[in-house]
Amino acid sequence: MSTLELLYDRKIYELWSWEPQQAVHQKARHQTARILPTRLTPRGNVRVAYLGPRDEEPDSLVVTKLARDNEVPALEREYRVYMDRLQHLQGSVVPICYGLYRGKVQGEKFACMLLEYYRHLMTYSIEERNFQIMRATWKLHEAGILHGSIDSMHHIVCSTAGVRIIDFSDVVDNHRCVGVIQGPHLSYPNGLAPSKTGCPELVLVDKIYGPTDLLYQRP
Numbered sequence: 001m002s003t004l005e006l007l008y009d010r011k012i013y014e015l016w017s018w019e020p021q022q023a024v025h026q027k028a029r030h031q032t033a034r035i036l037p038t039r040l041t042p043r044g045n046v047r048v049a050y051l052g053p054r055d056e057e058p059d060s061l062v063v064t065k066l067a068r069d070n071e072v073p074a075l076e077r078e079y080r081v082y083m084d085r086l087q088h089l090q091g092s093v094v095p096i097c098y099g100l101y102r103g104k105v106q107g108e109k110f111a112c113m114l115l116e117y118y119r120h121l122m123t124y125s126i127e128e129r130n131f132q133i134m135r136a137t138w139k140l141h142e143a144g145i146l147h148g149s150i151d152s153m154h155h156i157v158c159s160t161a162g163v164r165i166i167d168f169s170d171v172v173d174n175h176r177c178v179g180v181i182q183g184p185h186l187s188y189p190n191g192l193a194p195s196k197t198g199c200p201e202l203v204l205v206d207k208i209y210g211p212t213d214l215l216y217q218r219p
């Protein structure tokens with residue numbers, strides 16, 4: 001059993017986990033996370049924390065995603081997606097997941113998922129970002145995940161290490177992707193703009209982040 005002592009909001013939360021997979025990423029089985037005041041989401045449930053072995057001053061930055069009471073099942077679902085479907089994409093397309101810890105605080109369920117720390121700083125061009133978003137979406141679909149909200153930049157992190165897709169509590173996790181089907185060019189009067197059908201999310205992502213339409217490109 002692994003434990004996590006969470007120092008949050010001037011309180012100490014004792015959480016634990018039985019997941020054997022955690023050993024892959026963990027340096028120690030008994031750790032302390034000290035949550036910093038900065039919120040990464042308006043609701044304040046995603047925070048940056050310092051993580052380290054218990055009884056030492058924690059000094060590794062991680063992202064914590066917190067859930068209380070009726071929010072816990074959604075966080076558990078998201079954790080399962082990270083571990084069952086996205087294990088091979090952690091650290092490239094999605095953040096590395098270091099584990100999920102659960103506990104009870106004053107009779108109320110509480111859970112905390114630890115994720116790779118990412119700094120929001122784009123060191124590449126918009127074109128490169130768009131290409132990475134499209135590539136990441138294709139990788140998710142190959143893994144059977146239809147995200148459902150990639151049209152919103154709230155679920156895309158542009159970090160120094162590259163683009164990461166986040167938030168998997170409400171995804172379709174048994175997606176059988178048909179890819180994008182290039183439509184007949186002749187259906188357009190000028191024959192320049194191909195219509196595309198197929199997987200709705202891939203078509204949408206291609207429309208939003210794909211290269212500019214031929215009609216608007218310089219000859």
Ligand SMILES: [Zn+2]
Pocket residue numbers: 141146175176177178179199200201202
């Ligand atoms: Zn698809």
